[in-house]
Amino acid sequence: MNQPLLKAVNVKKVFGRGDNSVTAVKNINLTINKGSMIALKGRSGSGKTTLLNLLAALDQPTEGEVFFNGQIISKLPEKQRSHWRRTHLGLVFQAFGLIPLMSAYENVEFGLRIAGNDSKLNRAQAERALEWVGMKARMKHRPPELSGGEQQRVAIARAIAHQPVLLLADEPTAELDSRMGLQVIKVFRDLVENHGMTVVMTTHDPGIMEIVDHVIALEDGEIVTESNQSNS
Numbered sequence: 001m002n003q004p005l006l007k008a009v010n011v012k013k014v015f016g017r018g019d020n021s022v023t024a025v026k027n028i029n030l031t032i033n034k035g036s037m038i039a040l041k042g043r044s045g046s047g048k049t050t051l052l053n054l055l056a057a058l059d060q061p062t063e064g065e066v067f068f069n070g071q072i073i074s075k076l077p078e079k080q081r082s083h084w085r086r087t088h089l090g091l092v093f094q095a096f097g098l099i100p101l102m103s104a105y106e107n108v109e110f111g112l113r114i115a116g117n118d119s120k121l122n123r124a125q126a127e128r129a130l131e132w133v134g135m136k137a138r139m140k141h142r143p144p145e146l147s148g149g150e151q152q153r154v155a156i157a158r159a160i161a162h163q164p165v166l167l168l169a170d171e172p173t174a175e176l177d178s179r180m181g182l183q184v185i186k187v188f189r190d191l192v193e194n195h196g197m198t199v200v201m202t203t204h205d206p207g208i209m210e211i212v213d214h215v216i217a218l219e220d221g222e223i224v225t226e227s228n229q230s231n232s
């Protein structure tokens with residue numbers, strides 16, 4: 001238990017140069033344990049998306065390091081970071097980003113195909129992912145025939161079909177009403193409890209803070225509080 005999966009050490013990110021530069025995050029020291037569910041909260045502009053992108057190795061810190069399973073990922077060249085992302089990471093965004101003319105199943109299977117996965121396994125992997133998010137029964141439906149919450153669950157299935165250990169989500173419930181938002185969060189909880197995943201998401205939703213294990217609050221690019229929900 002309490003094995004660190006992701007670690008940020010003295011991370012700082014500055015965009016631009018000179019007078020126009022913006023320090024988006026700074027002094028970030030953070031450990032995310034395997035099998036936990038974490039929410040990053042803070043006002044607009046507090047640095048949540050910047051931090052998520054650094055943890056996803058989509059972006060590189062100006063200073064400091066990000067470690068995954070004890071190995072530095074932030075210093076790797078883009079080709080290796082991209083390989084790391086394809087292997088270990090699932091990404092979910094506010095906009096579901098599904099292709100409207102493809103069924104739920106085809107959207108998930110297509111995600112595997114463009115990631116270059118072994119096509120013999122694609123069908124089984126896509127169906128398993130849809131089952132895990134509770135969408136297998138509706139996998140032949142196209143996105144316009146599904147509710148917002150169902151579409152986001154299909155987007156989650158697409159993100160986890162290759163069975164990554166880490167799922168990062170940027171405002172995954174922002175487009176949903178509170179009932180559908182809760183459904184999506186329950187899917188994340190189930191992935192953590194039953195399928196060995198670790199979930200980090202940004203959110204403004206107070207309902208979500210109650211369900212996650214830890215809430216990390218950012219203010220002006222710095223961590224101001226880290227609360228442990230299970231101890232509070």
Ligand SMILES: Nc1ncnc2c1ncn2[C@@H]1O[C@H](COP(=O)(O)OP(=O)(O)OP(=O)(O)O)[C@@H](O)[C@H]1O
Pocket residue numbers: 015016022023024042043044045046047048049050051
């Ligand atoms: N590519 C960029 N170039 C310049 N400045 C940027 C860039 N990305 C983010 N910033 C700035 O960094 C700061 C943090 O932005 P970030 O998007 O991480 O905040 P956020 O907490 O995710 O906000 P929101 O809740 O509105 O999405 C802001 O001042 C933003 O304008």
